[in-house]
Amino acid sequence: MSREFLSPRTGHARAAAGFLGDAERAAWHDQSLWLVRQKRDRATALPEWEALRDAGAALKAHAMSRLAALLEQFERTATANGVRVHWARDAAEHNAIVLGILAEANVTRVSKSKSMLTEECGLNPYLEAHGIEVVDTDLGERIVQLAKEPPSHIVMPAIHWKREEIGALFHRTIGTPAGESDPDRLTAAARVHLRDTLLTAGAGITGANVLVAETGGVVVCTNEGNADLGMHTAPIHIACAGIEKIVATRDDLGVLLRLLARSGTGQPVTSYTTHVNSPKPGGAMHVVLVNNGRTSRLADEAMRSALHCIRCGACLNTCPVYRRSGGYSYGHVIQGPIGAILAPGVDLGAHHELAFASTLCGSCADVCPVRINIPEQLLTWRERAAAAGHAPRGYGVLFPVLGWFLSRLDRFEWGARIARRLQRWLPAALLGGRANPWTRPGRALPVLADESFRDWARREGRHQ
């Protein structure tokens, strides 16, 4: 790696190279996700699909255009339903609010399910540092929690784990028999293991797929039902949600929930779609509304539509780069194409390189159920990164030089003549080989033609 000079390889590219180093696993990962993409293709083959996408994009754009009013309406309606609504400016406030609720009720053990937001806020380590045990109850989330890893996919957090590896992990952590890798038996073992937590936790934390301003309701979609167990068995339910989850009316759910299930997992509906509107008798329900940078995104007109995202994961599954580089290569809580446009908005200096982790093939925009123009936003982030002096290594020199040569025919042809001589005189081993990022991973040097098209046209007297 160190021998590669003049390489513009980004952090993502280096992580991806590591992931691809295990070719068999990388091919398995690619194929696993491609199967989900195909399942999505079948589930979305509806006559009204494109109209549904239009409706989804429109209702999200509408909600974002009235964000403040809808959130205040939600607060009023939810409060009237007996729900305590909290406002968190950022991750730290969010974590402190959750801890405050738990501390007030002397809770030391919580179950948690379906929340990328709590990942974003770093809630688990925060609560653990304050002596509270957090058990993730969704199977995939529990797997990565036991492995002390973050999720590698927003919908399928343990998609990078093979079942034999899960068997070994469970053997080590929850005592399943050695060598057990049958998915049904492993799932049954996880169920028994989690049941104790679910029955004894003092509070259940969940995310929210949608917040409905009209009703003050929280909607949670799952396939395992553990979020439901968590919120219904414990006396306290805390739903943590980014403010962009708001929609105006309950009718909007008819569009969004179809888009979500079909795009994300290729199901007509998720197995459990839970509408929580008020606390259970004798219990308490809290909703924590989190900004954490979302209003800055809202103020950024060119990038605003990223807030439409319903976290279905379809853009990850279709992305040829994500499938071959894995979730961790993104170094951000949200991975794949949507992560690559969200992360630079959080911290351009830290995440600008993700905008370059794309061929701009455009498949992400085609699958997006709410029509987020991901490739255009990637291009805009690239431009902003360059303008802010954050381009990948070498870009600031390479492209101005290239632009100089390509801006006038005489310079271009002069440069090409020099390149042709270099190609003739220098040994291929010097031009190619491990030092050149084009050739290093297994690509031959492109060969300049003996005679360019223009030179041929001149010779033929055609260049008129």
Add this chain to the structure above:
Amino acid sequence: MRVALAVPCYVDQFRPQAARAALALLERLGCDVRLAFDAPCCGQPMYNAGQHRAARAAADNWARASSDFDAIVMPSGSCTHYVRHHLPALLDSRPSAHAARVTYELCEFIAGPLGRPTLSGRFPHRVAMHLGCHAQRGLRLGGASELHQPVDGSMRTLLAGLEGLTFADLDRPDECCGFGGSFAVGEPDVSVSMGRDKLADVARHHADVLVSSDPSCLLHLEAVARARGDALRTLHIAELLEEATR
């Protein structure tokens, strides 16, 4: 019809045969083809890398060169997509708006303004098609699988009309080949991995020829194939159509 053939920078230097084939083909179809398009590059390589300042001089030169012509044909879906959808915003000038209006991808031009959706010719080979993402999803010159559209479009129809040609339809007909401009060197490992997967798909379906409307995809795929000692024949669509209608 009078048209200018605008040859992309890398085609001029790396694949002049594609430009020569496009010229011969257009003339055979009755076009009066002008070659005096003296701007080497539209600026896309710099633009897509986010380097707008570095892109502007080349782009401006290209846009000005376009003002002499009423129709411009490019044997590249990617460059055409950029000229149509990004150049006007980059330059905000009268020539760039003109360029966006009059520039066509080769197959698009033959099937559209020239009115020849099919050509009579013969190409007795088994052909795998790679449209190129910017032609497909940028210019919508072919259906996208994720939109539940069939593999179709002007290139497919032109090929389908040739006698003796059979299609080797791929498992993933519109998966990106991994070139992606600066991506090819910025993310070389993913880029090559995608190229290998594309070539494996082509081999699985026993194609004799891989054809693309995008010479940049071919530049990358050929380089991956050559490094593996794979003797697959790759053709630009202009080369194939020129050979078939000779």
